[in-house]
Amino acid sequence: MDEKKAPKVLICDDVLENRKLLASTLQRYADFDLTIISDGTTLLSKVEEIKPDIILLDIMMPDIDGYEVARQLKSNPATASIPIIFITALDQIESKMKAFDTGGVDYISKPFSPKEIVIRIKNHLRLSEMMSGLEAEVRERTRELESLNYALVLALENANYYSDIETGAHIHRVNYYSQLLAQSLGLSDKEVQLIARYAPIHDIGKVGIPPNILKKKEKLTPEEFDKIKEHSYIGYKIIDLPGIPSIAKNIVYYHHERWDGSGYPIGLKGESIPIEARIMALADVYDALRTVRPYKSALPEEETVGIIQESSGTHFDPNVVDAFLKNRSKFDDVFKRLSQLDKFNKE
Ligand SMILES: [Fe+2]
Structure with a gap:
């Protein structure tokens, strides 16, 4: 039987306790393949190699903050489609708006409920999978139409030629x-x-x-x-x-x-x-x-x-x-x- 691989979840948080808590929560409630990173620069340099299915991103980090990390991920075609969930202690509406503006798909405030966070991650993974399926289908249909169109032009050229x-x-x-x-x-x-x-x-x-x-x-x-x-x-x-x-x-x-x-x-x-x-x-x-x-x-x-x-x-x-x-x-x-x-x- 074809066994489905565990989804790759990348956690990025500068505080050791937060990383430990998040990782142990996810391991307890779901089968995820976890990668844990403590700063934005490392995340940006390794993300293409890791190829995560979803990123859990802290906002307040010392080198590059989460908003900037998200902005850079979204501007790179290779990483633009990876869903980002912001996880942070900031709870003001401005922080949430900014998180969505920079390309986050969700925002979870600390302290979080373990079950809720797992459900949200799974929902976004499912949505992301559906989106890439749809995009692949649109690409395929576009390719088919393009080649049909091209074939018709060639047919007209041939009519001219013959x-x-x-x-x-x-x-x-x-x-x-x-x-x-x-x-x-x-x-x-x-x-x-x-x-x-x-x-x-x-x-x-x-x-x-x-x-x-x-x-x-x-x-x-x-x-x-x-x-x-x-x-x-x-x-x-x-x-x-x-x-x-x-x-x-x-x-x-x-x-x-x-x-x-x-x-x-x-x-x-x-x-x-x-x-x-x-x-x-x-x-x-x-x-x-x-x-x-x-x-x-x-x-x-x-x-x-x-x-x-x-x-x-x-x-x-x-x-x-x-x-x-x-x-x-x-x-x-x-x-x-x-x-x-x-x-x-x-x-
Ligand atoms: Fe002419």
């Missing part, structure tokens, strides 16, 4: 370019992750454009160009679903907007264009300039950089161009490294 709208390499490169720009512009980790994830489907709307126009080698007529422009809106309609983040929708809908307002589909100007779309615009154009398209040959790196620099403040957000220039060699590395994928056959 319909011959984009090469696999372009899809992967814009993922890296947009990540480099978003990081360099100081966006949050979450924003960087979302921008990089959804950048590869910026042109998903091209599935709704007739292939004879999309792949035409000759110059497009104004009507044909108008048709191509519809891909932003078509893409937006494809992904305009509950649960798809706005970053994804903005990338798809606004990636052909220009800083000076001369882009499409709306003609938004400057910072009214969402930053993720301003990033996408540069990442997309950089890659397009450097690769062969039905209507053009590939440009060398230097010429590509020159065109982007010249378009700062007209086509592109000047801040995004600055971020690009700082990462110019990384863009070149990504381009060269991931161009190999273009040579693979679709199977």
